[in-house]
Amino acid sequence: MANHPQPEVITIGPGDPVAAVVGGVHGDEPSGVWGIRRMVELIEEGAVELEHAVRFIVANPPALEIGKRFVTADLNRSFPGDPEGIGEAWLASVICELIEDIPTLTLHATRSRPTPFGFADHDDERGIDLACRLSLPHVILGDATEIGSLGACGSVITVEAGPQGSDEACEAAFEFIREFLLATGAIAGEAPLKDPIIYEGEAEVPKPPGETYEVLAENFVKVSPGEVYARVDGEPLVADEEFYPILMSADGYDDILGFRARKVAESLSELRARQAGSSSGG
Ligand SMILES: [Zn+2]
Structure with missing residues (x-):
């Protein structure tokens, strides 16, 4: 029998779970696990x-x-x-079952700046609403199934809580868990809408072959056509159309510099108004 990896699962509290919190999807981002352990400790106390x-x-x-x-x-x-499957393929199938039908928060850390920011699936109205109740200045909508992220399993908000390897990411992860438990009603209290800026993810930004990379664009700051957004071995990469850089960094990925997105709304209410307008217009 294959020696399958196992997730660690802690289900705590009365009745059926109304929220799931996932940390440590990436082994070099332990801050989400720190946040989980701290929250579990406080619940047990x-x-x-x-x-x-x-x-x-x-x-x-x-x-x-x-x-x-x-x-x-x-x-x-x-x-x-x-x-x-084996390894992570098998692990993914087990985790999928564990979060089925439960609104889920998954916590990451990143090398890209600034943090924090979040992702939700563009068809997941409840998830988008929950994401807008966390202290996220930016929420990016996309299609999790396309990339095979945890969102492919259900209603999932992904949060890049803070800088990879920092105490700040640990503290932020804990705070996002607290806000998520409030927003889902797992703990009593108010979880007002925070109205982040909402983007739609569009495409990867390719990383041309080279030795040295420099990213000039700032994440969530508009890049205009003709603007130099990065340099590869000193050679400029020029934008052919407007975009908002997401997760762009010189050393975050091997094969891409990051992602490009377009801004779709300055707030959740603006997004809903626009969706209502476009659906009534056919
Ligand atoms: Zn990650």
């Missing part, structure tokens, strides 16, 4: 009281143990997974 159960998942313990992004394959490109 009685310092945080749950109205409804929450499922906490440490997604990839073998990768966390070695401090690497993954062991055999990027877990966040492996969903919905394969119950007949």
